[in-house]
Amino acid sequence: xxxxxxxxxxxxxxxxxxxxxxxxxxxxxxxxxxxxxxxxxxxxxxxxxxxxxxxxxxxxxxxxxxxxxxxxxxxxxxxxxxxxxxxxxxxxxxxxxxxxxxxxxxxxxxxxxxxxxxxxxxxxxxxxxxxxxxxxxxxxxxxxxxxxxxxxxxxxxxxxxxxxxxxxxxxxxxxxxxxxxxxxxxxxxxxxxxxxxxxxxxxxxxxxxxxxxxxxxxxxxxxxxxxxxxxxxxxxxxxxxxxxxxxxxxxxxxxxxxxxxxxxxxxxxxxxxxxxxxxxxxxxxxxxxxxxxxxxxxxxxxxxxxxxxxxxxxxxxxxxxxxxxxxxxxxxxxxxxxxxxxxxxxxxxxxxxxxxxxxxxxxxxxxxxxxxxxxxxxxxxxxxxxxxxxxxxxxxxxxxxxxxxxxxxxxxxxxxxxxxxxxxxxxxxxxxxxxxxxxxxxxxxxxxx
Numbered sequence: 001x002x003x004x005x006x007x008x009x010x011x012x013x014x015x016x017x018x019x020x021x022x023x024x025x026x027x028x029x030x031x032x033x034x035x036x037x038x039x040x041x042x043x044x045x046x047x048x049x050x051x052x053x054x055x056x057x058x059x060x061x062x063x064x065x066x067x068x069x070x071x072x073x074x075x076x077x078x079x080x081x082x083x084x085x086x087x088x089x090x091x092x093x094x095x096x097x098x099x100x101x102x103x104x105x106x107x108x109x110x111x112x113x114x115x116x117x118x119x120x121x122x123x124x125x126x127x128x129x130x131x132x133x134x135x136x137x138x139x140x141x142x143x144x145x146x147x148x149x150x151x152x153x154x155x156x157x158x159x160x161x162x163x164x165x166x167x168x169x170x171x172x173x174x175x176x177x178x179x180x181x182x183x184x185x186x187x188x189x190x191x192x193x194x195x196x197x198x199x200x201x202x203x204x205x206x207x208x209x210x211x212x213x214x215x216x217x218x219x220x221x222x223x224x225x226x227x228x229x230x231x232x233x234x235x236x237x238x239x240x241x242x243x244x245x246x247x248x249x250x251x252x253x254x255x256x257x258x259x260x261x262x263x264x265x266x267x268x269x270x271x272x273x274x275x276x277x278x279x280x281x282x283x284x285x286x287x288x289x290x291x292x293x294x295x296x297x298x299x300x301x302x303x304x305x306x307x308x309x310x311x312x313x314x315x316x317x318x319x320x321x322x323x324x325x326x327x328x329x330x331x332x333x334x335x336x337x338x339x340x341x342x343x344x345x346x347x348x349x350x351x352x353x354x355x356x357x358x359x360x361x362x363x364x365x366x367x368x369x370x371x372x373x374x375x376x377x378x379x380x381x382x383x384x385x386x387x388x389x390x391x392x393x394x395x396x397x398x399x400x401x402x403x404x405x406x407x408x409x410x411x412x413x414x415x416x417x418x419x420x421x422x423x424x425x426x427x428x429x430x431x432x433x434x435x436x437x438x439x440x441x442x443x444x445x446x447x448x449x
Contacts, residue, residue, distance in 0.1 A: 007047050010085065014040045020096040022088070024051045024081045025215070026104065027115060029425040030062040031294070031347040032448065033215055036081065037097070050082040050102060058113050059421050061428040062295070062448055071424035072417060073113070080105045087212060092181040093223040101212055112415040115349035116211070122353040122413065123207050125360055131253050131260075131273075133356055135210040136202050138248040139344060141221055142238055143168060143196040144231040144446075151446065153195025153239075154230055164191035168198070171228040175200065178220045184213050194243040204250060204336070207352055214247075214348035218449075234344035234449045236293070237300035240438055244301030246308060247344040249292070249355060250326075252336040253277060262333025268316040268325040268372050269334035278323050279369040280362020281339060281355060282312050285322060286393060287407035288341075290400035290426055291354045295345035295449070296433040297441045299396045302341060304378030309340040311377040313390045314369055320376045322393065341393065345449045350414075350422070357413035397430045 014022070022043060023035035036051045057079075059071035067073060081102035088100045104114035111117065126133050143154040157164040165172070168191075176186050185203035192199050200221075202213055218234060225232035237244045252261045253274055263271035270278070281288070293302060304310045309322025316325045316334070325337045342351060361367075370389035377390050385391070394400040401423065404410060411419045433441060 006085075007044070010088070011040065011043060014043075014098065017090050017098075018096055019090060019098045021098070022083075023091075023097060023099045024083060024102050025099050026053075026081055026102055027215055027347050027349065028060060029058055029115070029347060029350070029422045030060060030429070031345055032060070032062065033219060035099070046083075050080040050105075052078045052080055055079050055106070055113070059424055061425050061432070063429065063432055063444065068421075068424040068428050070420075070427075072420045077106065079111055089182050089216075091223075092178040093220060093227065099216075101215075112417045113421055115347050115353075116208075118414060118418060119208060119211055119349040119353040119356075122356040122360075125413075126207075126356055129360060129363055130255050131363075132255070133207045134204045134252045134254055135207050135352055136204040136250040137210060137214040137217070137342075137348060138199070138201045138246075138250060138338070139214075139217060139221075139234060140192050140197060140199045140243075140245040140247070141232050141234045141344075142194060142245065143171065143198060143225060144233060144238075145196075145229070146231075151231060153197070153242075155191075156195050157191060159193040160190045164198075171225060171230060172198065172200070174227070175221055175224045178224055179217065182216055182220070184216060192243060194239065197243060197245070204252065207356065211348040211352050214344075218344060231447065233446050235442065235445050236295060236298045236343040236345060236449075237438065238442055238446065240300075244306065244308065245343060246301065246340060247342050247346070249339045249342045249352065250336050251277075251339065251355070251359075259335055261337070262328065262335050264333040266333065268314075269328065270325055270337065271333070273363060274337070275369055276362040276367050277359035278314055278325075278337060278362070279367035280359045280365075281323060282314060282369055283362060283367060284358035284407060284410060285312055285341065286400065287403040287410055288354055288358055289394055290397065290404040291410075291422075292339070292342040292346050292351045293400070294347075294397065294426055294429075295343070295445065296397045296430055296436070297438075297445055298343050298345055299394070300438060301343065302393065302395075305376065307340070309393070311385065311390050311392055313373045313377050313388070315373040318373055318375075320378065321373055325372070345445075354410055354413065357410055361409045396434070397426065398434060401426050401430060
């Protein structure tokens, strides 16, 4: 089918669904989801060449819309948001609007600063090793309501309490229905341990889909909660004394349609190639955290005994390890593992792409992780941790930024241009918020993430 016929088919479909606007979507380096919407009658002018944005938009911090001076970007120039029409989806929570994900180009060529383009490049790098990466983001979020000038959890129940399920059955059902209507398979749901905290898990998929789905998930949860007069927030730490919000990244490695992660005879039930991938993640994790946990608020969650992975280690079903291998119920080895030091303040394209880059470095250099840990590393003495090669991970964003600035593998994977802009945004956020109290962070960030 030629392009004219494809466009006519698309336009007819939009008319049949009474779509008025198509949102050309992108996610910036501060992980703010943004879009420009084109009226369906004008799509003929944007079908191939997309819509234009300023390069400087990829250098905005979360605090305000101002281009960071040391980002290498300015308001001068034209970046095109080229629609990936395969991702066109009507929005079940906003009738008359559809969404399409975009890839950024400049001068007719892929732009190095495109986060989605970065993930696509890392997917191609994995293919050079004969690998396909499949992934899923597993989100925790709070449902909140107003109490005067404050926000409070929408319930006061415990972990997995059926009372919470009963309280929130309508909003959860509407969220899940909206996700399924957008062709995102939902696997499990349960209330988490914080007041009003929930977890809904999506099925694993290819790496690009996984990152796209993470954007859709955040948008959907937020919009549906708002319809129920609730505020949904993925902010890593909202309340000082209750559980934080993680966004665990589940990963598996595939070759020729077969999962090559498991090996029932291997250490923790994983194959040699999977262990090397894990070793690469652990080797680069102090630097990775500037990308996977990129908010100053993120580090309020990453503490010993909080099931968030405060020490560099791995283990089978160890929820205090940042890399947790998940045991199989079939005795055939472990089919996937998760990285716990991820939260939803991270741009999913950058986070997943950087994790792939780190894992591939482990494979290419035949890295072997330290021995797996079968206990809480926070309960070990300092001497015990040293003897086992367990090191504390960065305690704040400033430390993670310093590690990333010295990590040539990750900086090269990102490209100098993307690295410069990303680090400028991270540094600006760190400098602005490093001395803030939790209350100040929540006031600014609660509805940004």
